[in-house]
Amino acid sequence: MRPYDERLEHLLARAAKVFAEKGYHSTTMRDLAAASGMSLAGMYYYVRGKEELLALVQERCFARVLAGAEQAMAVAGDPVERLQGFIRHHVTFFAANLAEMKVLSHEANSLTGERHRKVNAIKRRYVDMLERLLKDVAPEEPRAERSAAAYALFGMMNWIYNWYDPAGEIDSDRLAGLIARIFVGGFAEARSTVQGG
Amino acid sequence: MRPYDERLEHLLARAAKVFAEKGYHSTTMRDLAAASGMSLAGMYYYVRGKEELLALVQERCFARVLAGAEQAMAVAGDPVERLQGFIRHHVTFFAANLAEMKVLSHEANSLTGERHRKVNAIKRRYVDMLERLLKDVAPEEPRAERSAAAYALFGMMNWIYNWYDPAGEIDSDRLAGLIARIFVGGFAEARSTVQGG
DNA sequence: TCGAAATTCGAACAACTGTTCGAACCCCAT
DNA sequence: ATGGGGTTCGAACAGTTGTTCGAATTTCGA
Numbered sequence: 001m002r003p004y005d006e007r008l009e010h011l012l013a014r015a016a017k018v019f020a021e022k023g024y025h026s027t028t029m030r031d032l033a034a035a036s037g038m039s040l041a042g043m044y045y046y047v048r049g050k051e052e053l054l055a056l057v058q059e060r061c062f063a064r065v066l067a068g069a070e071q072a073m074a075v076a077g078d079p080v081e082r083l084q085g086f087i088r089h090h091v092t093f094f095a096a097n098l099a100e101m102k103v104l105s106h107e108a109n110s111l112t113g114e115r116h117r118k119v120n121a122i123k124r125r126y127v128d129m130l131e132r133l134l135k136d137v138a139p140e141e142p143r144a145e146r147s148a149a150a151y152a153l154f155g156m157m158n159w160i161y162n163w164y165d166p167a168g169e170i171d172s173d174r175l176a177g178l179i180a181r182i183f184v185g186g187f188a189e190a191r192s193t194v195q196g197g
Numbered sequence: 198m199r200p201y202d203e204r205l206e207h208l209l210a211r212a213a214k215v216f217a218e219k220g221y222h223s224t225t226m227r228d229l230a231a232a233s234g235m236s237l238a239g240m241y242y243y244v245r246g247k248e249e250l251l252a253l254v255q256e257r258c259f260a261r262v263l264a265g266a267e268q269a270m271a272v273a274g275d276p277v278e279r280l281q282g283f284i285r286h287h288v289t290f291f292a293a294n295l296a297e298m299k300v301l302s303h304e305a306n307s308l309t310g311e312r313h314r315k316v317n318a319i320k321r322r323y324v325d326m327l328e329r330l331l332k333d334v335a336p337e338e339p340r341a342e343r344s345a346a347a348y349a350l351f352g353m354m355n356w357i358y359n360w361y362d363p364a365g366e367i368d369s370d371r372l373a374g375l376i377a378r379i380f381v382g383g384f385a386e387a388r389s390t391v392q393g394g
Numbered sequence: 395t396c397g398a399a400a401t402t403c404g405a406a407c408a409a410c411t412g413t414t415c416g417a418a419c420c421c422c423a424t
Numbered sequence: 425a426t427g428g429g430g431t432t433c434g435a436a437c438a439g440t441t442g443t444t445c446g447a448a449t450t451t452c453g454a
Contacts, residue, residue: 004400023306025222029442039403041444050442106303108359109220144366145375152376155356156349162305163348169341178345186383201430226412236433238414247412 008046011036016057020099020161024054024110054107055115061100062122068093069129079136080188086133087183088176090157095164095172102161127154137188153183205243208233213254217296217358221251221307251304252312258297259319265290266326276333277385283330284380285373287354292361292369299358324351334385350380 001009014036018027029050033040047053072089073082094101111119130150138146156179164175211233215224226247230237244250269286270279291298308316327347335343353376361372 007401023222025220028440030440040442041403041405042401044443045401045403145371148367148372148375149379151356151360152353152379155353155359157352159348159352159356162352170345174342175345178342179349182346182349182383183379184383185386186379186381189382204431225410227410237412238433238435239431241413242431242433 004046007038011038011043011046012053012057012060015053016061016099016103019054019057019107020102024103024107051111051115054103055111055119057100058104058107058111058119059122061097061104062119062126064097065090065093065101065104066122066126069126073129073133079133080184083133083137083184083188084180086130087153087157087180088173091160091176091179092172094157094160095166095175098161098164098166101158105158105161127151130154134187137184141187149183149187153179153187156183201243204235208235208240208243209250209254209257212250213258213296213300216251216254216304217299221300221304248308248312251300252308252316254297255301255304255308255316256319258294258301259316259323261294262287262290262298262301263319263323266323270326270330276330277381280330280334280381280385281377283327284350284354284377285370288357288373288376289369291354291357292363292372295358295361295363298355302355302358324348327351331384334381338384346380346384350376350384353380 011032015027015032018031018035022031029043030040032050032053033043036043043053047056068089069086072085076082076085108119108123109116127150130153131147134141134146134150141149160175166172170178208229212229215228215232219228226240227237229247229250230240233240240250244253265286266283269282273279273282305316305320306313324347327350328344331338331343331347338346357372363369367375
């Protein structure tokens, strides 16, 4: 890896951490300079400006999420198992990349213009992926409920950045299992086994 | 109601809307002046500064949430019914006060110092309320799971501000029913009826 | 060793921010 | 009518922000 790419990577990693801690708008370019060990002006050799920094953090993180999700769903066959795989991947990836994922979740509308549209388009694809999955899991469910359920699941998973402590009592595998149990048990199975369909 | 209180109320309502649309840090006092019909300096007769505006919006909204939740849980007797009442109240209140609740959820860490501690203390009480409820609903569940499940439920409910459209296909009652079904079916009932635990 | 390209950075700028201050205005009891 | 308290606001201030620019420094193949 070229030194240039290494330094850009380093800058992005530090930026993600600071964005996650202080929030994008409260973070100054001087904060980022101090956190990355570069000078204020020096960062502009690697990046057009503050917003491109945020865009790169979000786009690169989202690309990894998408790739991992497609891989996680390719293995299993049963729709419920694929759904569980999707959930497990999203939650464990989130917990393993807390800073980046917090920036992706919490600063979703901090981008503007073309960059905002680009990230939103990726997000749309990711949501569609889950909605198609839910269609296989619960075909009899009304479309409005299925769509809302998808967002409810994303809510459970993305809210993590507000409370989850990686050093705490529950590890990300247990958390993924819990969320999968709640959603699959409540959405996919409740109709036939609990509420009597 | 005195004219003074009416104008303060009006200012807070407009501020909540603008904070929800643009985010707290991106909205300027000049934005708020334009949105409220006051002059820039005029707002400082009603409020010490920008942060007090955010604090008042959050504290007043949270007080209403707490009062409504206690009332919603006082009626029913069965733990599962009380949990359903809690969920139904939170979701319908959220949908009926989207701007304020978005500011409460999304700008949770935009306050500083004493104001930040005060709102966090209220939040702690509210989370405790749900955790006690979950203890009644699923006493055999490990404490770590129960606590994580509480946050998962708050995630489903608070994520609403990222996607819910009040003019859309699904009204807040249906949404509350769906979320209650997912959580109760997946957390409270799954152990005994689905997973056979 | 030499020189050009790549990389760094101190210093400054222009724009925007929240806040303040004093004068003006309005309302109403006297 | 009039004086005083409650209310409004134009104008300005001091601090902070993202960004730029040109010069200094480093890197490295020939």
